[in-house]
Amino acid sequence: MITVNSHASSFNSHAPINSTVAATSVLSVSSDKDETLATASTTREVTNSTVSLLARQLSEAAIRAGSRLRSKNEDSFHAITGDNYIVNKAHYGAVPPNTDNPELLARARQANGFVDGTDSNPFKGLARDQLSLIAGDDSGSFTLNERRSAWEELQATAPKLDNHSEPTPAHGRDLLIARLYRGVEPPVALPPATRENGTQNHADFLNREDRALISDMYAYAAAQGADLRFVDHLAFEIGTYRHYSDGRQLAGSNVRYDGEGYQVTFDFKPEDAAIASSVLNGTAIKSTRFDQGFLQYILHPAQGAFSNIGGVPFLEKMVKKFSSEGADQPPLGSEFSTLKKIRIEDHIVQTTNKNIRLPPFKPVVEKLNGVWTVTEHGKAEGYTMDKITGRLIKPVEPSDLAGPQRSEPGLATGAARDRTLLEALSGNRETPTKRWFWAGNVFNLIKSLKP
Structure with a gap:
């Protein structure tokens, strides 16, 4: 056939x-x-x-x-x-x-x-x-x-470990290459995230130490009968962290605003929050093979509450296993034998603060009888409209004016600041002096998810 x-x-x-x-x-x-x-x-x-x-x-x-x-x-x-x-x-x-x-x-x-x-x-x-x-x-x-x-x-349906063979570090490496790279391991890709590499496989950015650790996690999970998708997910999170300059390009926050403008805070569910605190303040973190910067990043609700949904218990097991305390760790439990479907609402706690609300949106332009005009609010803010081109002219603020540039404290001469993802994808290194992020839409999307 x-x-x-x-x-x-x-x-x-x-x-x-x-x-x-x-x-x-x-x-x-x-x-x-x-x-x-x-x-x-x-x-x-x-x-x-x-x-x-x-x-x-x-x-x-x-x-x-x-x-x-x-x-x-x-x-x-x-x-x-x-x-x-x-x-x-x-x-x-x-x-x-x-x-x-x-x-x-x-x-x-x-x-x-x-x-x-x-x-x-x-x-x-x-x-x-x-x-x-x-x-x-x-x-x-x-x-x-x-x-x-x-x-x-x-x-x-990914190939599983033969029950009659003993997993080895070499076998773990084979699993990494097959599952993350479809059979051909690429060289280590270098950050930062840019418009050109924005869709590149995040796993390409795993460094040599990351790949060695993940290979050993695959071998260990296979020997324990765990679902290898737990390792897949963790490898993807580490790769994403590397891709975006060790997380510096991902200016995350666990504070959003709902459709009515009220502030909403997202956090781990209590059990996961307790585990995250235990890992960050425990003794294993001092000797674990995991990058401590990554652990600080992924166990903070600003990032982990959204990207590592349901993965905190497995991460805790891996942090301890691949540390100086690894020999004393119990085997993985049956809860890791199958990666079950994740319901976001079961893993994220959201708290609405009715005392904090965004000011109502006031447009600076409006369309009347098919013609765009500057609103009274826009005029008060100093906006005007070119009568010939119809383009909106933004008032120039002092920080926008040309003049001598100051070096930032601690920034070496000629060194570039870490660019955020938005800056990298826009191709513009200059940060606007004002930027509003209306997160109500993101909140509504997250709230409506039913994985």
Whole structure:
């Protein structure tokens, strides 16, 4: 039987793959009594509409993967594994696919239900090369939640350790290369995050010490019968920390404002907060192989409450295991045998402060009878509008005026400050003198998530 190899088709193969081949591969996951039908499908048109639709999509995805000129470092899964996906997952589920086909609409709804934890995976049972094609296809043929469903099935069906073999550091290294780098380990990528490397695989930025530690964690977790996705998640968090200049480009905060403008504070749930405090103030942190800067970063609610959701207990086990106290640690419990679906509301405590509220928004321009004009508030703030170009002219503040520049205390001559993610992606090193961040939208998205 001819199948589509995900790695070859994604990066090396430029030969078109016809729909008959893709249909054959799809049918190969059927029951035994359907094997005859699967074989016959290589010589005749598939009549089942559901299979034909998916087969055609897989065929087209394979052709796109083979012909797409992709940077060797670009992570095709970034859109469905990054933090942006987690925050916007509810929004993605609310956007229907661009089709009137009832079967495609039904599959998209099932994928939405799967990522919300209320339905089964629509791609369960597909071959791993087919799952890889779906998860990595960014053409819009599959919805983001469909791609996420395929990616989760990839993780669930990843090769596991042979029960008859003893895990070794070398085996842990093999797991790291297979799970984080799809078989080929790249050199260590260097921060900071920029517009050019913004979608690069975060794991590329893991340094040699990080990779050695994560390899040992894979070997240990495999020996303990733990779900290796716990290690995957932790490796991704360390990689993200490295990518963004050891977290300095991620100016995080656990304080937001809701849709009504009230201040809302987010924190770990009490059990996780107690564990975080225990790790940061315990004795193991003094000898652990984990970067202490990373632990301070990820165990602070400004970052960890959102990105390390549900992962604090496993992190505690790893910090202690890979320290001078490791030999005295008990084995991993059964709670780590399967990574269960995470409900954000079960892991984040939010507190609304009714005494702190953003001032009401006052626009500086408004549209009257199809014409934009400066409002009274805008005039009071000094804004004007050019009558010829119609452009809004912002009042110049003293800090915007050209003049001698002062060096910041402690900054060496010619040294550049760490740039935030926003500055890096904008390509502009100058920070605006005023910037409002309306976080109510982020709050509403997070509040509506139902993983």
